[in-house]
Amino acid sequence: MASATNTSNYKLNHTMLRVKDPKASVKFYEFLGMSLVKKLAFPDNKFDLYFLAYDSPKAVSHGASTFDREGVIELTHNYGTEDDPNYTVNNGNKEPHRGFGHVCISVDHIQACCDRIEQAGYKFQKKLTDGRMRNIAFALDPDGYWVEIVSQNIKSTGADDPAEQGVETDVSTYRMNHTMIRVKDAEKSLKFYTETLGMTLLRTHEAKEAGFNLYFLGYGANDNETGSITAHREGLLELTWNYGTEKDADFKYHDGNSEPQGFGHICVSVDNLDAACARFEQMQANWKKRLTDGRMKNVAFLLDPDGYWVEVVQNERFAGKENF
Structure with missing residues (x-):
């Protein structure tokens, strides 16, 4: 099974950040030249995802599908945070929550x-x-x-x-x-x-x-x-x-998903999701979520040595269809 995947096809696809106000955040990253290449809305779960990437004709990944890119930023907005005066994200650079x-x-x-x-x-x-x-x-x-x-x-x-x-x-x-x-x-x-x-x-x-x-x-x-x-x-x-x-046995970085939250994960897109996960299993990787866990059967999460989450998704170019 693992032979059906080749790491030379993998891409460091995106970095996920939680944001308070998506309008302000999307505006900022668009000001830096990025384009909104995909938005996924999950109203039942009360959150939306905004995927931004460089997509001009001069861009490395111009015209590629969302998960066939590198250097994407995923903004996660949980409904209501924009109206909560007490909501702030952990930017990862302040003690004691650095990571x-x-x-x-x-x-x-x-x-x-x-x-x-x-x-x-x-x-x-x-x-x-x-x-x-x-x-x-x-x-x-x-x-x-x-x-x-x-x-x-x-x-x-x-x-x-x-x-x-x-x-x-x-x-x-x-x-x-x-x-x-x-x-x-x-x-x-x-x-x-x-x-x-x-x-x-x-x-x-x-x-x-x-x-x-x-x-x-x-x-x-x-x-x-x-x-x-x-x-x-x-x-x-x-x-x-x-x-x-x-x-230092007691030293630990903040993974961004414990409170206070901020950064969520990095994501790797792979050529064959089932085979890649079988390979990770053979290598005794630590899991946060296997493909078979929960309702989302098309995403998995590994844990790196510091407990940072690494999402694993299908590169759509190899599957020939959209992930979502």
Whole structure:
């Protein structure tokens, strides 16, 4: 059964975030150049799902079906939260509920992109000119989730680059580049994402003086083999490991699904859902929900070593029909 699935066909399809007001959130991500490619309404269960992705003719996944893409953002809206003055999401970056870190878009001209965001009235966690890292910024979406902004030009020095001055930005060239989650034990997490899920470790950044490492993973060839740079990719996963957490028996990151909730899951789409789940079973993966559990028989959820949820769905291109 497991031989009927091939991890080279898998895609890191989407990242799910719970939102308070879908109108405000959809407007923000559309302002960043994304398009609403699918909306699923579940009125009986009192929630809606909004799937946003880059879909211009210049986009990597232009015209593809929703689950045959990478770099999708799924916004989950539970009815009534928009009218609840006490409802806020956990953005994953505040103690003691840290875990999920951010989503990241890569852009053509980072200074012009940040200027456009600021002029529209959106706030920043970190502007280009803040701190020592002057080639990255973090905007805040309407719920306070961090949206990292990086340049697709690997040589760009950001705020200090003369080439970034006086140019316009084209949102149709943007990519939903990666999703960052913090992990307790890098070795265990890398084993899960490379062996169980079949991803490739594309790049490692060691910040020894600061006491952390970053690991960038994705499906497909290593950048060194293709000659491309990770900033031009979409649908990557960034694991952040702070040294020493693996030695603390009591240390635990927040998975986003325990209260207070925020980030929900990442999702991998596969070529053959039944065969992929049979393979995960053979590899003794930990399950949150098997295909046969509950009423939803076309989605499953794995648990990674930190307890983050990993949804598994059918890539519609291989099935020849819509999932929903």
